[in-house]
Amino acid sequence: MRVLFIEDSKYLQKPVTKALKAAGYGFDATTDGEEGLWMAQSRDYDVIILDIMLPRMSGLEILKTLRGEGNETPILILSSKDSVEDRVHGLELGADDYLVKPFALVELVARVDTLSRRRYNQKSIEITVGDLCLNLATKTVTRDGKEIALQARQYALMEYLMLRKGQVVTRTEIDEHVYDQLDSQDSNVIDVAICSLRKRIEVSPESRPLIHTKRGHGYIMEDRGA
Amino acid sequence: MKSIRRHFLSRLLPGFFLLWFGACLAVYFSFKNAWERRLESELREIADVLPVGNRGDADSFLRLDDIAEGDVGIYFRIWGSNGERFLKSQSLGQFDMVPPPLFSRKGEFGNQALESGDDVKTLALRINDTGGLGEINLLVAKSREESSERMTTIVIGLLILGLGGAGIFTLLLTICLKTSLMPLEKVGDMAMEIDAESMGARFPHEDTPSELEPIVGKLNDLLTRLEMSFERERRFSDDLAHEFRNPVAALKSIAEGALEWPEETPEENFRDIKSISEELQFTIENMLTLARIEKRKNRITSEPVNLQKVVEECWQLCSGISNLRKVTARIEIPPDLVIDTDLSLLRVLLSNLITNAADYCPVGSEIVIKPDDEAFFTISNPAPHLKPDDLPLMFDRLWRHDEARTDSSHCGLGLSVAKTCAEALALDLDARLSPDGVITFIVSEEYENRSSSEKVGSNTIAG
Numbered sequence: 001m002r003v004l005f006i007e008d009s010k011y012l013q014k015p016v017t018k019a020l021k022a023a024g025y026g027f028d029a030t031t032d033g034e035e036g037l038w039m040a041q042s043r044d045y046d047v048i049i050l051d052i053m054l055p056r057m058s059g060l061e062i063l064k065t066l067r068g069e070g071n072e073t074p075i076l077i078l079s080s081k082d083s084v085e086d087r088v089h090g091l092e093l094g095a096d097d098y099l100v101k102p103f104a105l106v107e108l109v110a111r112v113d114t115l116s117r118r119r120y121n122q123k124s125i126e127i128t129v130g131d132l133c134l135n136l137a138t139k140t141v142t143r144d145g146k147e148i149a150l151q152a153r154q155y156a157l158m159e160y161l162m163l164r165k166g167q168v169v170t171r172t173e174i175d176e177h178v179y180d181q182l183d184s185q186d187s188n189v190i191d192v193a194i195c196s197l198r199k200r201i202e203v204s205p206e207s208r209p210l211i212h213t214k215r216g217h218g219y220i221m222e223d224r225g226a
Numbered sequence: 227m228k229s230i231r232r233h234f235l236s237r238l239l240p241g242f243f244l245l246w247f248g249a250c251l252a253v254y255f256s257f258k259n260a261w262e263r264r265l266e267s268e269l270r271e272i273a274d275v276l277p278v279g280n281r282g283d284a285d286s287f288l289r290l291d292d293i294a295e296g297d298v299g300i301y302f303r304i305w306g307s308n309g310e311r312f313l314k315s316q317s318l319g320q321f322d323m324v325p326p327p328l329f330s331r332k333g334e335f336g337n338q339a340l341e342s343g344d345d346v347k348t349l350a351l352r353i354n355d356t357g358g359l360g361e362i363n364l365l366v367a368k369s370r371e372e373s374s375e376r377m378t379t380i381v382i383g384l385l386i387l388g389l390g391g392a393g394i395f396t397l398l399l400t401i402c403l404k405t406s407l408m409p410l411e412k413v414g415d416m417a418m419e420i421d422a423e424s425m426g427a428r429f430p431h432e433d434t435p436s437e438l439e440p441i442v443g444k445l446n447d448l449l450t451r452l453e454m455s456f457e458r459e460r461r462f463s464d465d466l467a468h469e470f471r472n473p474v475a476a477l478k479s480i481a482e483g484a485l486e487w488p489e490e491t492p493e494e495n496f497r498d499i500k501s502i503s504e505e506l507q508f509t510i511e512n513m514l515t516l517a518r519i520e521k522r523k524n525r526i527t528s529e530p531v532n533l534q535k536v537v538e539e540c541w542q543l544c545s546g547i548s549n550l551r552k553v554t555a556r557i558e559i560p561p562d563l564v565i566d567t568d569l570s571l572l573r574v575l576l577s578n579l580i581t582n583a584a585d586y587c588p589v590g591s592e593i594v595i596k597p598d599d600e601a602f603f604t605i606s607n608p609a610p611h612l613k614p615d616d617l618p619l620m621f622d623r624l625w626r627h628d629e630a631r632t633d634s635s636h637c638g639l640g641l642s643v644a645k646t647c648a649e650a651l652a653l654d655l656d657a658r659l660s661p662d663g664v665i666t667f668i669v670s671e672e673y674e675n676r677s678s679s680e681k682v683g684s685n686t687i688a689g
Contacts, residue, residue: 008630008632009472009475009476009634011473011476011480011498011501011502012472012475012476012479014480014483014494014495014498015476015479015480015482015483016479018483018487018490019479019482019483019486022486022487031632033630053464053468053629053630053631054630054632055628055630055632056630058629058630080464080467080468080470080471080472080475081464081467081468082467082471083460083463086464100471101471101472101474101475102471102474102475102477102478102479103475103478103479104478104482105479105482105483105486106482
């Protein structure tokens with residue numbers, strides 16, 4: 001899952017980046033309004049966290065432009081403006097959530113989780129594929145009752161594949177939704193990560209393969225039975 | 227409660243009633259006079275029937291009795307020239323009439339109450355050529371009974387008409403006032419509906435009576451000013467929230483991150499916390515400065531101050547930023563210009579204006595500080611980023627040209643502090659923007675004091 005954070009406070013960016021990365025999100029950030037709009041238009045983010053008072057272009061203008069273009073990425077407004085008027089205005093312009101500063105990091109992460117789930121029409125906090133189960137709230141993965149320890153990026157990849165279970169997921173999509181700008185753009189990175197993930201979820205010799213390669217297209221996660 | 231409607235009614239109705247009463251009186255007396263004239267005319271007609279010339283004798287007078295008998299309420303009495311009684315009409319019966327003091331040939335009208343209780347009008351005539359009777363005095367009288375009855379009817383009619391008319395007039399006046407005051411009530415109702423959420427509403431000019439136009443105009447002006455104040459208040463709240471919530475949010479997030487991942491807390495986090503704290507301290511100190519200056523307004527001291535020296539000192543204070551931004555200053559204040567003023571406040575005023583100029587003018591610009599014909603001094607610098615619309619706002623607390631307020635080394639209080647200092651010193655601080663984008667801050671005498679040629683509040687110039 002990939003998040004775009006448009007916020008002009010350099011002090012705020014660091015802890016938020018850390019918290020979201022720890023929660024397994026790919027993360028891009030900018031302090032400039034116009035650049036933020038360009039980034040949101042250029043890539044398919046799962047969630048955008050948007051400040052209102054930004055240099056060169058206000059957050060509300062960005063929101064209006066994106067919604068005007070038909071961009072449906074969930075947007076969470078993170079602002080110091082706390083009046084009912086401001087909140088209602090932001091939501092009316094098409095924001096999906098509004099969080100007033102100062103906020104608790106865990107609350108921000110929880111709201112981003114909810115918005116990203118909503119994007120994939122995932123209402124339950126558990127996703128299962130065969131005997132593999134992923135808990136979105138605790139960010140844990142179990143198979144056949146055994147917990148599988150995953151690194152943040154591995155978890156992010158697993159979560160994205162499971163949210164898209166039964167669908168072909170291209171390498172580009174994985175790159176866009178799981179990896180951030182600073183990660184290596186080498187296409188081999190994704191293949192290596194998939195290979196590694198396959199090994200991690202193979203908890204016993206009887207474990208059926210769940211991540212399948214669709215040659216020329218990408219990967220698909222599904223339980224094809226015995 | 228004062229009411230325009232009641233005010234009008236209380237003044238118009240008594241006036242109308244007085245007029246109405248006067249009209250009724252006029253009608254009453256005109257009828258009364260008419261009846262008097264009629265009575266007089268009738269009495270003369272009766273007198274004309276009297277025997278005149280040679281035909282006059284006692285028998286002839288008996289014809290009067292015929293008249294008197296035929297017309298109830300007609301009386302006569304004849305006296306001789308010596309006062310002896312000759313004849314009286316049978317209608318007098320056992321009663322008699324009193325001779326009036328004067329009889330004349332043309333006739334004298336008078337009034338008499340008969341012993342019978344009848345109130346009569348009389349005509350006293352002296353007749354010379356009656357023939358056998360010689361000179362006689364004749365008193366003819368006619369009862370007022372009929373005229374009294376008629377006058378009573380008229381009075382009753384006038385009373386009914388008066389009361390009815392007054393009632394109808396009161397009703398019409400009330401309706402008319404209600405209708406006329408309806409637009410006022412409408413304005414009142416509209417004013418009741420205006421609240422903080424609907425400051426953009428204005429009273430319509432269409433269909434407004436001309437008498438209410440000035441009120442509606444003033445109300446709309448007031449609403450415009452209120453809307454601007456609310457807008458200013460809202461902007462101040464937003465700016466204040468940004469100035470405090472953002473650093474607090476950052477501090478809180480850094481602390482939460484440090485608690486969550488204590489082993490990963492780098493030294494950089496502590497540096498950030500220090501920077502955020504310093505910025506918060508800067509904002510708070512500026513706000514406290516403002517509060518302190520406002521408190522000091524009544525305790526301004528005065529001493530001779532060499533303006534050039536203070537300007538030089540303030541310029542040196544911002545040498546760091548001026549060197550960094552390659553900003554220079556041209557100080558044209560005469561070395562002998564001395565102002566009687568509060569030195570500490572003047573220093574705060576000048577340092578804020580000069581620092582503001584050094585901070586925001588383009589890199590490599592020149593700041594000009596000089597005296598002016600209409601001001602103590604002016605500070606000018608190029609400001610290509612400013613628009614004329616910014617001028618009314620730039621002295622507002624926390625106002626910054628950069629709406630995003632990204633640069634956290636400023637908080638937007640410098641010019642507010644300068645303005646407050648100027649007010650405390652009884653000075654005017656104004657800003658003008660030239661078409662070529664040069665902003666000039668003008669420090670001059672307070673407008674109210676400009677008529678005074680010698681003394682300017684606590685600030686006097688010498689040199």
